[in-house]
Amino acid sequence: MDVLVPFDAREPKTRLFPVLDTDERREFARVMLADVCAAIAATDREPTVLSTTDVDTNWPVVVDDRPLSDAVNGAIADSDRAVAVVMADLALATPESLERVFAADGEVVLVPGRGGGTNAVLTRRSDFRVDYHGVSIRDHRKQAAAIGVEPTTVDSFRLATDVDEPPDLAEVLLHSDRAAATWLREHDITPAVSEGRVTIDRGT
Numbered sequence: 001m002d003v004l005v006p007f008d009a010r011e012p013k014t015r016l017f018p019v020l021d022t023d024e025r026r027e028f029a030r031v032m033l034a035d036v037c038a039a040i041a042a043t044d045r046e047p048t049v050l051s052t053t054d055v056d057t058n059w060p061v062v063v064d065d066r067p068l069s070d071a072v073n074g075a076i077a078d079s080d081r082a083v084a085v086v087m088a089d090l091a092l093a094t095p096e097s098l099e100r101v102f103a104a105d106g107e108v109v110l111v112p113g114r115g116g117g118t119n120a121v122l123t124r125r126s127d128f129r130v131d132y133h134g135v136s137i138r139d140h141r142k143q144a145a146a147i148g149v150e151p152t153t154v155d156s157f158r159l160a161t162d163v164d165e166p167p168d169l170a171e172v173l174l175h176s177d178r179a180a181a182t183w184l185r186e187h188d189i190t191p192a193v194s195e196g197r198v199t200i201d202r203g204t
C-alpha cells in the first residue's frame, strides 16, 4: 500500500491567521505533518509526503506542484498498489485510528471530516478519482458510485478532526499529547470558552 500525505508547503493553514502569523503557520503545519507521518510509520507503513515544494522531513518526499486533486489523482493512476491518502493536518491521528482505515474492507474507504471534507481515503481501485475542496465527502461518494463501488465509511473522531480554524486548536490541546500540542502550549495557546463553545486564548 502507498500512503500519501499531501502537504501544501507554500502557504499552509491560512485559516489560522487570527491566531498564528505566517511563519508560525508554516512551522505549525510542519509539526502536524511530522506527527501524522510518525503515526503512519507506527502502523509499519512508510508515509510519502506529496508536497507542493521540497520540504525537510524524515520521510520520502515527492514534489508535485499541481493542485491537490490533480496531484493525488496522478499518484493513484500511476500506482499499481492500493493508495491511502491521509491529510497532514490530522493532528489527533493515532496509529490505532489509522490502522482502522488501512485494514478496512472495501474497494474505496472514505473517512469524513467535520464540515463536509474527506480526511482520508483508501482506494484499491486505480480508476477512483478524488475531488477535494467544497463538499468533498459527497463528491467522493459520487466518484465511487461512478465506478460501481459502494464506499466503506470509517467514522472516527480523531480522523474527522482536521485542524483548519482556531477552535480546532483546542481539540489538539484537549486530545493530543504529541508534538503539535506541545508546540501550541509553548506558544501560549490554551483552551478557553466563548459563548458556551470551546475555543482558544493566546497569552501575550
Ligand SMILES: Nc1nc2c(ncn2[C@@H]2O[C@H](COP(=O)(O)OP(=O)(O)OP(=O)(O)O)[C@@H](O)[C@H]2O)c(=O)[nH]1
Pocket: 005, 006, 007, 008, 009, 011, 012, 013, 014, 015, 016, 050, 051, 052, 064, 066, 067, 068, 071, 087, 088, 089, 162, 164
Ligand atoms: N500536495 C498538495 N497538498 C495540498 C494542497 N492544498 C492543500 N494541501 C494539503 O491537503 C490537506 C488539506 O488541505 P487544507 O485543509 O485546505 O489545508 P491548507 O491548504 O494548508 O489550509 P488553508 O490555507 O486554511 O485552506 C493538508 O494536508 C494540506 O497541506 C496542494 O495544492 N497540493
Ligand SMILES: C[C@H](OP(=O)(O)O)C(=O)O
Pocket: 113, 115, 116, 117, 118, 119, 131, 132, 133, 134, 135, 136, 137, 162, 164
Ligand atoms: C482538502 C479539503 O479539506 P478541508 O478544506 O475540508 O479541510 C477536503 O477535504 O476536501
